[in-house]
Amino acid sequence: MRPRSSTPFVLRHLIWFLVGAIVIFFTLTTRNFLTVGNFVNILFNASVLGVLVIGQSCTLITGNFDLSIESTLGLSGLLGIWFITASGPPLYGSGWMLSPALSILLIHLIGLGIGLINGLLITKMKVNNFVVTLAMLITIRGLTLLVNNGQTAYGVSQAYNWIGLGKLGPIPVPVIAFLLLFAIAYVVTTYTPFGRELFAIGANRNAAYASGVKPETRIIQVYMIAGLLAAFAGWMLSARLTNAMSSMGQGSVFEVFAAAVIGGISLKGGQGSLVGALGGVILLTTIGSGLNLMNVSVYWIQAIRGLIILVAMLIEAQKVRYMGATTGTGGTKGR
Amino acid sequence: MTSRRAVPILLDNLIWLLLLLALIVFSTLTGRFLTVFNITNILVHSAVLGIMVIGQSFTLVTGNFDLSAESNLGLIAVLGAFLMTASGEPFNGSGIVLSPVLTLLIMFAVGLVIGALNGQLITRLKMNNFIVTLSMLIIIRGLAFLVTHGKTVTGIPEGFKALGNGSLGPVPISVIVLLAAFALAFFVTRSTRFGRDLYAVGGNIDAATVSGIDAHKRIRQVYLISGAMAAFAAWIELGRLGVGATRIGENMIFEIQAAAVIGGISLFGGRGTMLGALGGVLLLSSINSGLNLMQVSGFAIDMVRGIVILAAMLIDAQKTRYASVSAQRAIGKRGRA
Numbered sequence: 001m002r003p004r005s006s007t008p009f010v011l012r013h014l015i016w017f018l019v020g021a022i023v024i025f026f027t028l029t030t031r032n033f034l035t036v037g038n039f040v041n042i043l044f045n046a047s048v049l050g051v052l053v054i055g056q057s058c059t060l061i062t063g064n065f066d067l068s069i070e071s072t073l074g075l076s077g078l079l080g081i082w083f084i085t086a087s088g089p090p091l092y093g094s095g096w097m098l099s100p101a102l103s104i105l106l107i108h109l110i111g112l113g114i115g116l117i118n119g120l121l122i123t124k125m126k127v128n129n130f131v132v133t134l135a136m137l138i139t140i141r142g143l144t145l146l147v148n149n150g151q152t153a154y155g156v157s158q159a160y161n162w163i164g165l166g167k168l169g170p171i172p173v174p175v176i177a178f179l180l181l182f183a184i185a186y187v188v189t190t191y192t193p194f195g196r197e198l199f200a201i202g203a204n205r206n207a208a209y210a211s212g213v214k215p216e217t218r219i220i221q222v223y224m225i226a227g228l229l230a231a232f233a234g235w236m237l238s239a240r241l242t243n244a245m246s247s248m249g250q251g252s253v254f255e256v257f258a259a260a261v262i263g264g265i266s267l268k269g270g271q272g273s274l275v276g277a278l279g280g281v282i283l284l285t286t287i288g289s290g291l292n293l294m295n296v297s298v299y300w301i302q303a304i305r306g307l308i309i310l311v312a313m314l315i316e317a318q319k320v321r322y323m324g325a326t327t328g329t330g331g332t333k334g335r
Numbered sequence: 336m337t338s339r340r341a342v343p344i345l346l347d348n349l350i351w352l353l354l355l356l357a358l359i360v361f362s363t364l365t366g367r368f369l370t371v372f373n374i375t376n377i378l379v380h381s382a383v384l385g386i387m388v389i390g391q392s393f394t395l396v397t398g399n400f401d402l403s404a405e406s407n408l409g410l411i412a413v414l415g416a417f418l419m420t421a422s423g424e425p426f427n428g429s430g431i432v433l434s435p436v437l438t439l440l441i442m443f444a445v446g447l448v449i450g451a452l453n454g455q456l457i458t459r460l461k462m463n464n465f466i467v468t469l470s471m472l473i474i475i476r477g478l479a480f481l482v483t484h485g486k487t488v489t490g491i492p493e494g495f496k497a498l499g500n501g502s503l504g505p506v507p508i509s510v511i512v513l514l515a516a517f518a519l520a521f522f523v524t525r526s527t528r529f530g531r532d533l534y535a536v537g538g539n540i541d542a543a544t545v546s547g548i549d550a551h552k553r554i555r556q557v558y559l560i561s562g563a564m565a566a567f568a569a570w571i572e573l574g575r576l577g578v579g580a581t582r583i584g585e586n587m588i589f590e591i592q593a594a595a596v597i598g599g600i601s602l603f604g605g606r607g608t609m610l611g612a613l614g615g616v617l618l619l620s621s622i623n624s625g626l627n628l629m630q631v632s633g634f635a636i637d638m639v640r641g642i643v644i645l646a647a648m649l650i651d652a653q654k655t656r657y658a659s660v661s662a663q664r665a666i667g668k669r670g671r672a
Contacts, residue, residue: 126652302474
């Protein structure tokens with residue numbers, strides 16, 4: 001389950017060595033990289049991706065995908081603003097004028113609800129998790145378009161926007177929120193029976209069931225966690241942007257997977273840690289920031305980032321092969 | 336007895352039942368649905384998706400994803416348009432004004448190179464196929480942005496566009512191409528050794544290797560096919576749209592996989608037919624067309640489509656459960672006898 005203690009230290013914490021290498025590279029090649037301001041900035045930019053990765057990591061650990069989170073983020077971000085603003089130009093809200101607190105509560109309930117539907121379809125109706133969440137991704141994005149007829153909603157509530165733009169002392173609120181959530185998720189997955197059961201289910205569902213774990217309940221719960229966190233990320237992103245387009249978050253699930261997997265979360269379930277996933281998030285965001293500071297053309301940034309992801313995955317794959325060879329158990333786990 | 340035998344046949348051809356159901360519902364609700372014009376229209380709109388689904392189905396049958404296909408389509412389309420057209424506004428091309436034939440060669444070469452790269456990384460460096468093609472999806476979309484810096488290319492030669500917008504008599508060329516491509520893919524997967532190898536690899540790669548199949552070679556080949564299909568789809572799409580844009584194909588991968596899976600292609604490999612995949616493509620396109628004709632708000636169509644996909648998958652999952660239950664029952668009976 002957890003990395004074996006015989007595994008060399010460097011390999012166990014490979015992601016952080018990659019982060020270190022990237023930081024050294026950018027420090028040498030750009031002038032303003034290694035500053036407190038830029039460090040906070042990287043964490044600020046990492047916050048939305050980070051929150052999504054927490055939810056995705058929990059589902060991946062049980063051996064399940066959740067593709068739908070990017071659409072849940074879009075829907076909750078839009079609804080969060082839409083519920084509280086006036087209809088028609090210039091804000092294009094619902095005109096319901098709900099209080100920010102109620103709106104925030106509602107979008108998190110919606111996130112939980114979407115997770116619950118995902119979980120029930122997967123466990124009770126036995127539909128494949130990839131397929132369920134793929135269909136939900138399309139459905140929820142469609143619902144997001146429908147709510148406001150494709151129109152962007154603009155948010156003006158300071159109370160609502162606090163989570164994205166507020167500061168506690170010198171530190172942005174989203175940075176605190178995202179690091180706090182990672183800390184909680186790390187403790188829960190590592191030190192509680194709940195967390196250990198998630199790894200057990202991902203490693204071998206039948207064995208977990210035989211030893212008294214209820215896989216179906218746990219899987220429904222991780223989807224609800226993923227939905228809740230996606231709603232939170234939607235709140236954070238729409239608050240930071242102070243508006244919500246119906247395409248918000250579209251395509252981001254690819255980056256979420258990349259961050260989780262670079263961080264050592266296995267797509268087959270049962271392996272990885274939230275600290276590693278955090279490393280994946282930091283790595284991806286650092287690359288983006290560094291390339292920006294190097295004045296790399298925006299047209300190059302995406303291609304280079306993709307390439308670095310590929311290289312990181314390549315190193316990771318060789319690590320798995322190496323570990324498989326040294327422990328003699330073979331690199332691939334059966335299912 | 337007859338009903339017991341009829342049920343599995345119905346279940347195996349579920350996609351066609353769903354398609355029939357969609358046709359009945361839409362032709363009842365709107366008079367303009369079941370016309371030659373509209374059916375042709377549905378097929379035209381299926382062409383690009385259908386060609387992409389063929390490529391994806393080849394990889395899925397072996398148990399491999401090709402997420403990069405959508406970016407591949409985008410890069411090849413914008414690159415092709417860029418090579419053939421004049422520079423500066425309003426064309427935004429390269430100014431090379433390459434001949435369509437040479438351009439096509441380059442387009443297919445790019446598709447094959449990307450496919451080869453995917454295949455090599457997966458089989459030689461033992462990387463997970465989902466991860467490799469996920470990274471390639473990001474990289475190739477980045478490259479597509481590099482070609483024109485996000486600008487739209489116009490002024491594509493008419494001859495080149497014929498595949499996407501021309502007709503032979505009353506029948507659009509793209510429809511003929513779509514149906515021919517599916518027929519060929521069906522034949523290859525069903526009736527050749529190559530095709531049977533793919534199912535064997537997808538069903539159980541170790542067993543396939545033991546029985547003498549070079550599984551890794553087959554996987555490299557299906558990624559080549561997927562790359563070539565992306566180039567082919569790019570050719571049709573350029574003709575249909577008339578312009579080359581960086582964002583062509585963006586987020587299309589979800590629809591490609593939905594069509595393949597609705598059509599009965601298993602994500603775990605080894606199961607499903609090209610005919611079923613065609614059914615999946617036609618179902619998605621029919622739903623689009625029907626909702627359009629019913630003047631459902633464009634904003635609602637996506638949601639309805641998602642729900643239909645979900646419903647189809649729900650039915651499919653119950654079919655799988657039913658099949659395994661009745662199989663167990665049959666085994667139980669034999670055991671007792």
